Amino acid sequence: MVCLPKKRLRPKAKIVRDRLMALDPALQDQLQSVFFDESEDGLAVIEAGLLELSRGSRDPELINGIFRAVHSIKGGGGTFGMTVLVEFSHRLETLLDRIRAKEHAIDAPTLDLLLRAVDALGALLQAKRARSALDHTTLEQLSEELNASLVRSAPVADLPAIAIKPDSWLIHYAPDFWALETRNDPLIFLAELQRLGHLEVTLEASRLPSFAELNPIEIYLAWDIVLTEAPDEEAIQDVLAWVEDGSVTIRTKPPAQKPIDAQDTQDAHLEDARLEQNTHPEQDAQPERQDVRLEQNTRPEHEAQEKPFDTRPSGLPPLPDERVPIQLGVLKKSVEALGRSRVDGSIRVATSRIDDLVNLVGELVIIHSMLSDISQSPSKNREDRLRAGLGELGRNTLILQESVMRMRMLPIQFALTRLPRLVHDLSIRLKKRIRLEILGETTELDKIVMEGISDPLLHLVRNAIDHGVESPAERLAAGKPEEGLLRIQADQQGGYILIRVTDDGRGIDEAHLLEKAVAAGLVDPMATLNRAQIQDLVFHPGLSTREEVSDLSGRGVGLDVVRRNVRELGGNVRVESEPGRGTRFEIRLPLTLAIIEGKLVRIEDQKYVIPLAVTVETLRIEKERLSRVASGHEFYRLGTEMIPVLRVYELFGLPSTKRDLDNLLLTVVDAGGRQVGLLVDELLGHQQVVVKSLEANYKPILGISGATILGNGRVALILDVAGIVDLAFKGQPPRVKYLVQEPSA
């Protein structure tokens, strides 16, 4: 290994840490949260890489990628003083290093150990982030296993490790401004170096201030030095000993033919870059330094950096660690991890999108000045010009709205990153062979929708593997290929995202499902249901067709939760199954939650919005269909169903003089699988509304999901049907006999 000895890095890490500690706590938190975000990205890279290895790939770049990601996490952990994290990732790193050097075999036990270690690392990071207790037992146990594995390791490669003698050294020397005060004359340093070998020095004067600001006793210059024919590292270190730590970095320039060692240099280089960034952020932003880096960048993966890679919304913030994932050409697909934790709401936005916004805002400013100009100068065609200006304003507002919405959009692959691992683990446990196919992973959707859909998707995949795909023997007997296929496909259709989870397994056993539903009293035995209605019963709470309850799925919670979650996001899920051929779940989701379509209604003197996604129909109440049960609740007979009537004005405490419900309007809405009727006074129309937060300046309100601003500038509240049902029944909706819970979607 030719990278810098660790002893050179440690003190620096400590210095950085000390400086960090001196920082304002808010900034510290922010830096930490960036570290956690990036660590999650890193974990996803590691996991995807390990899974790739378990599928038989032995690409050295893959292993390098995993190593780098672990290394970055370790480095960051060190900066923030997380000792447990550093020690654990160090063990992991050591094992990976052996694997990389082909001194340790990549076999199933090792991969399993690595995967578990990565899980533990993830849990450790989560615990650090949430400031919760660490699971020391697991960590210790895994540490021991890692150690044991290291003891076992034996070289498997035919390639012996070759010691490399570096042929030159790259030194960047940027003295502190006050270096002269400590009698550190850069000239002495340069002269000392010159005595060691051949010196090529490039001056970097970008720190030089304007003449007026120049302080003669401060140093503004920096140097990039290439030192060749130097005796050894120690001699250079001796010279460096005179220079303040932090103002100088050295790295070796390796011979080009040894990619792995080049990688090491890269690591050291990255580490340096990060440390410098923390101490002198203003320097690192300078293009001159970037040039130096790229020049000596002879690594093969350099080209990967230049390939367009649109799925990664890069841009902010420009921390050097970000370079790590970008370089992983092989792992493109899994570079980005889902922001799993809900602790923080940060989002990465491409710089180009922000530039577009800035341009748009510029346009708006121009239009504003134009409009005020028109309004002040009386002219004959003032009205026409005003109208034209307003048209322009409308157009730009619309574009601005779309651009801002786009900033919240992320490729759906964020929600899919956990799936390959899940399929891998489950197929081993259930002794099934499954091929996972993911299509359309660049389809974009709103960040909030994405976070909400991640768990339902996991569940559908689990369900498909557990219930759908048969064992290899069963499949062969049924004349199917041994390996089952699980396909996840995402497409955009209009304002919706369609996600389809398809398996080629045994399909839904309709007769059995219907039998259970009748036995549970959910379906009238006399009722005739069509196929879609029967299949829809899988979403019913309390119906699970598995005879034995497995710990994967099949406790009767699951698909009903999937449907509920999807509905909470304003979407819907349905199932289509062909016995013996397979099952397909189709999730339809709105692209964004920031704008919804709704029905504007009047209740007493207030206007409310009912989201269109939950409304079924609005009808005029006929008195004879109303009935009141003993508990005092009112019901409305609609076809074969009895629908609870909710007097919203009463539930909301609005003053009212209502006695008689005859001739009033009832808006039938879907409250998580159950229909209820909301009493409204007037239907005012149907419109798109921008959802505003109530929590920003107030607090959540039961029965209200948000607010919006109407055309007249007034606030209108958006009804939350589930909350209103809670208000009405205190969480205990009355049970009514019905034939089928709901018509199939």
Add this chain to the structure above:
Amino acid sequence: MSLRTKGQRPPTDDLDDESEEPEVEFLTFRIAGEAYGVAIDRVQEIRSWEAPTRVPNAPNYVAGLINLRGLIVPVIDLRLRFGLKPLPYTDTTVVIVVKTQALGRSRMVSLAVDAVSDVCRFPESLLRRSAHMGDHGDAEFIQALISSVEQALLVLDVDGLMGSGELAPEPGPS
């Protein structure tokens, strides 16, 4: 430079210009004949009354929600908050939008008051922290008392007003 050159004299004469001690500035307003003040750096703007949108099942002193340039901001009726008799909202009813800070969250709230009076400066020495102000309904929201020859002013604790009871923000990041 002395404070005098700022061009605005303190409204009180009892301590004249020798005092270079820091001053505090308040927006003063009236509720039921009583003078109150809120630190001027908390005041976002003053608006005339407009009927807000009702909040379901909210305490009676939450008059409703208004649209403040795209933000949804609650309106608190200070009269009702202090347990006084309600007064019908009229053209002179004024709404003061203030910034509050509670449980690590900063929120905006608008306060409906009878009328806004003035902006006053006081030397800091006149500010007396209130331990307990007696049995008024407003006692728990009064942070300090200022009394000078001309007037007595109750300084409103806007953070306390929004930081406790039913108006306290939901814990956790949002």
